[in-house]
Amino acid sequence: MTNEITLHHISVSEMDNNCYLLAADGEGLLIDAADDAPAILAMAEKAGVKITKVLTTHRHWDHVRALEEVLAATGATHYAAFLESPALPAP
Numbered sequence: 001m002t003n004e005i006t007l008h009h010i011s012v013s014e015m016d017n018n019c020y021l022l023a024a025d026g027e028g029l030l031i032d033a034a035d036d037a038p039a040i041l042a043m044a045e046k047a048g049v050k051i052t053k054v055l056t057t058h059r060h061w062d063h064v065r066a067l068e069e070v071l072a073a074t075g076a077t078h079y080a081a082f083l084e085s086p087a088l089p090a091p
Contacts, residue, residue, distance in 0.1 A: 003025065004024060005022055005024045006022075006023045006024070006047065007020060007021070007022060007023075008020070008021040008023060008043055008044075008046075009021070010039055010040070010043050012034050012035040012036040012039055012040070012066075013034060013035035013036065013062065013065070015035075015062045017032065017034035017062055017063060018032070018034070019031065019032050019033065019034050019040055019043070020032070021040075021043055021044060021049070021051070023044075023047040023048070023049040024049075026048070026050065027050060027052045027053075028044050028047060028049035028050065028051045028053075029051075029052070029054075029055060030044070030051045030054045030055070030070065030076070031054075031055045032055070032057055032063045032064075033054055033056070033063075033064065033066040033067040033069075033070040034062060034063050034064070034065060034066060035062070035065040035066050036066060037066040037069035037070050037073065040070055041070065041073055041074075044074075050074060051070065051074040051076045052074070052076050052077065053076055053077050053078075053079065054067065054070060054071060054074075054076045054077070054078050054079065055079045055080070056078065056079070056080040056084070056088060058081070058084055059080075059084045059087040059088055064088060064090075067088070067089055067090050068089050068090050071090050078090055078091065
C-alpha cells in the first residue's frame, strides 16, 4: 500500500464538463460522471484503478449523463447530497 493519491482529469461532452478521478492503491473516486462512460472508464484503466466510488456534485443533466452506465460497469458506491439525490438518475 502506497497511500499516494494521484489526480486524473478528462473533459467530456459538448459542454466541456470536467470529470476528475482521485486514484490510490488500485481504487478510484470519480467526481462527476458527466458524459462519455467509455472515456471515463478508459481514464480509470489508464490510471490503473477500478472506480469504487462516484461522487455527484449536483443534479444538472450535464453532470450525470454517464452516471448509470459507470455505476453499472463498476459496481461503485454512489454519493450525492441528500437534497440533490431525488433528482438523480441513480440512487
